[in-house]
Amino acid sequence: MSKLEITPARHLRKQTPSSKFSLRCITFFVAIFALSAKAEKPPGREDVAAIAGLAAWYRADNVAKNDANAATALNDSSGKARTIVPGAKAPLVVDNVLNGKPVLRFSGNESPLLDEGNHWSAGGFTAFIVAAYDSIATNPALRDSPTYIIDTPGKALLSDGGVAGLALGLNWNGRPGIAAGISKADPQTAFDPPYPNEQSSDLRIEARKFYAFAFASAEGKKNKTANAWDCTLAVSVAANGTASSVVPAPWISLQAMNGGNKLQIAAAGTRDVFKGDIAEIILFNTELTVADQDKVLSYLRAKYQLQEAVKRLPAAPVVIAPTLTAGTFWFHDTVTVQMNAPTAGSEIRFTTDGSEPGLTSPLYTAPFSLDASSIITAQAFAAGRDASPVNSARFVKIGKLEPTANRLKGGWKYSWGDEFEGPKIDDSIWGYEIGYVRNSEAQYYSDRPENSRIDNGNLLIQGLHDNWNGHAYTSASVSTENKVTLTYGRYELRAKIDLRSGSWPAWWIWSRPDKGGWPKEGEIDMMEYYTGKLNFNVIDGNGIFATKRKKVSALGGPRWGTEFHVWTMDWDADKIDLYLDGVLMNHYPLDTANGTGRHGVNPYRNPETKKIVINQALGGTWGGILNPKDAPFELRVDWMRVHTWSDEAAYTLTVNGGTGSGPYVSSTKASVTANMPPAGYAFDKWIVQGKATISDAANPTATVTMPAEDATITATYRAK
Numbered sequence: 001m002s003k004l005e006i007t008p009a010r011h012l013r014k015q016t017p018s019s020k021f022s023l024r025c026i027t028f029f030v031a032i033f034a035l036s037a038k039a040e041k042p043p044g045r046e047d048v049a050a051i052a053g054l055a056a057w058y059r060a061d062n063v064a065k066n067d068a069n070a071a072t073a074l075n076d077s078s079g080k081a082r083t084i085v086p087g088a089k090a091p092l093v094v095d096n097v098l099n100g101k102p103v104l105r106f107s108g109n110e111s112p113l114l115d116e117g118n119h120w121s122a123g124g125f126t127a128f129i130v131a132a133y134d135s136i137a138t139n140p141a142l143r144d145s146p147t148y149i150i151d152t153p154g155k156a157l158l159s160d161g162g163v164a165g166l167a168l169g170l171n172w173n174g175r176p177g178i179a180a181g182i183s184k185a186d187p188q189t190a191f192d193p194p195y196p197n198e199q200s201s202d203l204r205i206e207a208r209k210f211y212a213f214a215f216a217s218a219e220g221k222k223n224k225t226a227n228a229w230d231c232t233l234a235v236s237v238a239a240n241g242t243a244s245s246v247v248p249a250p251w252i253s254l255q256a257m258n259g260g261n262k263l264q265i266a267a268a269g270t271r272d273v274f275k276g277d278i279a280e281i282i283l284f285n286t287e288l289t290v291a292d293q294d295k296v297l298s299y300l301r302a303k304y305q306l307q308e309a310v311k312r313l314p315a316a317p318v319v320i321a322p323t324l325t326a327g328t329f330w331f332h333d334t335v336t337v338q339m340n341a342p343t344a345g346s347e348i349r350f351t352t353d354g355s356e357p358g359l360t361s362p363l364y365t366a367p368f369s370l371d372a373s374s375i376i377t378a379q380a381f382a383a384g385r386d387a388s389p390v391n392s393a394r395f396v397k398i399g400k401l402e403p404t405a406n407r408l409k410g411g412w413k414y415s416w417g418d419e420f421e422g423p424k425i426d427d428s429i430w431g432y433e434i435g436y437v438r439n440s441e442a443q444y445y446s447d448r449p450e451n452s453r454i455d456n457g458n459l460l461i462q463g464l465h466d467n468w469n470g471h472a473y474t475s476a477s478v479s480t481e482n483k484v485t486l487t488y489g490r491y492e493l494r495a496k497i498d499l500r501s502g503s504w505p506a507w508w509i510w511s512r513p514d515k516g517g518w519p520k521e522g523e524i525d526m527m528e529y530y531t532g533k534l535n536f537n538v539i540d541g542n543g544i545f546a547t548k549r550k551k552v553s554a555l556g557g558p559r560w561g562t563e564f565h566v567w568t569m570d571w572d573a574d575k576i577d578l579y580l581d582g583v584l585m586n587h588y589p590l591d592t593a594n595g596t597g598r599h600g601v602n603p604y605r606n607p608e609t610k611k612i613v614i615n616q617a618l619g620g621t622w623g624g625i626l627n628p629k630d631a632p633f634e635l636r637v638d639w640m641r642v643h644t645w646s647d648e649a650a651y652t653l654t655v656n657g658g659t660g661s662g663p664y665v666s667s668t669k670a671s672v673t674a675n676m677p678p679a680g681y682a683f684d685k686w687i688v689q690g691k692a693t694i695s696d697a698a699n700p701t702a703t704v705t706m707p708a709e710d711a712t713i714t715a716t717y718r719a720k
Helices: 045-049 187-191 290-304 557-562
Strands: 027-030 054-065 071-076 092-098 101-106 113-116 125-133 165-167 169-172 175-179 211-217 229-231 235-239 242-246 252-255 262-265 276-284 328-331 335-337 347-351 368-370 374-381 391-397 411-418 443-445 452-455 458-463 473-475 477-479 489-496 503-511 523-530 533-539 545-551 565-571 575-580 583-589 610-618 633-646 650-656 662-665 669-674 681-689 701-705 711-719
Touching: 045 054, 045 290, 054 092, 092 276, 125 290, 211 290, 262 276, 276 290, 328 583, 335 391, 411 489, 411 650, 443 610, 458 477, 458 610, 473 610, 489 503, 489 523, 489 669, 503 633, 523 565, 523 575, 533 575, 533 583, 545 583, 565 669, 610 633, 650 669, 669 681
Parallel strands: 328 391, 411 662, 443 473, 650 711
Antiparallel strands: 027 211, 054 071, 054 101, 054 276, 092 101, 101 276, 113 262, 125 211, 125 276, 165 235, 169 175, 169 229, 229 252, 235 242, 252 262, 335 368, 347 374, 374 391, 411 633, 452 458, 458 473, 458 633, 477 610, 489 565, 489 633, 503 523, 503 610, 523 533, 533 545, 565 575, 575 583, 650 662, 669 701, 681 711
């Protein structure tokens, strides 16, 4: 029986400061305070200009425009002799929008406004923006592939004591989710969008209303280098046991690497374009004090008469929805559904036919099993509170694992693989990728034994911080390109991965470059890990990701990373199934990719055009914050094995408490691995029933030689 547990994410009430985080001090303010008639005279333009570090000042009331009201030049009011000239498609200058002042209006079709000049400091920054978004998403439709996106948060924005709702934040270096009111952010929460906190969870920002925002960072003060940063409104939503973000396109983006020289307004690159109005942008090339930040914000509030415009939520709190991971889940025999109601004193009502639950629906009291396809819909209720949003998940029962090569008889037969027993890496199977290859990763891939070698019966790939030949980081990526021809079959890998931030190990299949290239030849990520999540991806020829993710925290946390685990792919002409330790993680019908490959074919019906890659990447686009003190990062691979389907008579191997069950041809060696022991226990031994022989009954990973009859083996455990 396969078991799928839908478990709650941990609610984060308060963020934990981390002295290791490179953003030494990030503050984020929203100017929502009403002006008082008795207040002192607010700072003027001359007061702002006198603040040290003023680098650029762009105002919609200091632009040149043509007869069609399109901006022709954006003048710098900071005293620097600079002018931004828009590209072919310029924003409109719209008069009398905000307290009689004009704005620059962007529809999303304009050319990015670029200021290119080597005048930005890498030692910190402060940015102020007065702007309004054209629209803010409002209904719940959460996607998590390939990046965190919430298209429409909707009811998920409702508050419950600071646990759920929305948080305002800074989108820094392309990553959302540093919450408002936190002076320091822990990297784990900064890179995995955090839950809103008590200071911000009951705020709502409205579309087409103007706000003054301030971003300040000491980034780069310590090491005098800084990465690119984007200033935008990051809306982090925490509800239903998960946290994700909607990040509209940025107001400004600065390439500040080593004192970089490109500022973009209303875009980041050519894809992430802003839709809305911008009235004013003021930039400093240092982190301002709180007093100076307040001075600039006071000037902007007075100039544009910004009043209290943040809506508060109703006094009656809303129940947080039951933890039920959205999406589609596949199972073979039965699946266990587990839910939890985070709000104290609430109860869960659910249905199994997709209908909306109510107070008369069945009451959830304990985990339950499904043996048929179902749509679970759940809602939480509590006295004195509004009902929670409705959560649902689809469970689809699929047929037995019978490859299409032969559905009446036959079984798996060992084809090829590598036990990594040495003395060196087998160059008849593996070659090397060399250089900086993809994803802006930090490492240089080499073929040195320092980066990849056989070590104690394992393939050991090490990501080092060794400054070799001028490369700060080095690692290795081995590939079967032009070495082995792939076919349909069962692919298995037993490995232990590094879970620390910055580690990005992968075992994956993609195109040989002399064929169609990416994405036309597709990509299968059988094992991929970064920032606390395991990824199971199949990408079609159009680059569309079919993704399933599993948080390591739901598998046992750091303890899980101390053990070897088995990743499996079953691939035939009908489907690709991806497993972790025998549990189905992603089911991909091949017809989904019809017409998306090279010349309009299905990229997964020609496996011979593919190669296998095993690599240990560092940092880069998705690898997370990389701390050189954590090096070396290690990926250990015990073995990789490939079985193909044979029409010879086969017999069933049943593995209790582990992976490796299936039909096998007589004399074939089947890979079996015991499940990770429960806390406080250790693996003891395998017990064999029948005539099967096992390579080492005391080893949690062993090889079973199949007899000409069915066989059963069982993993046993002992208390430590």
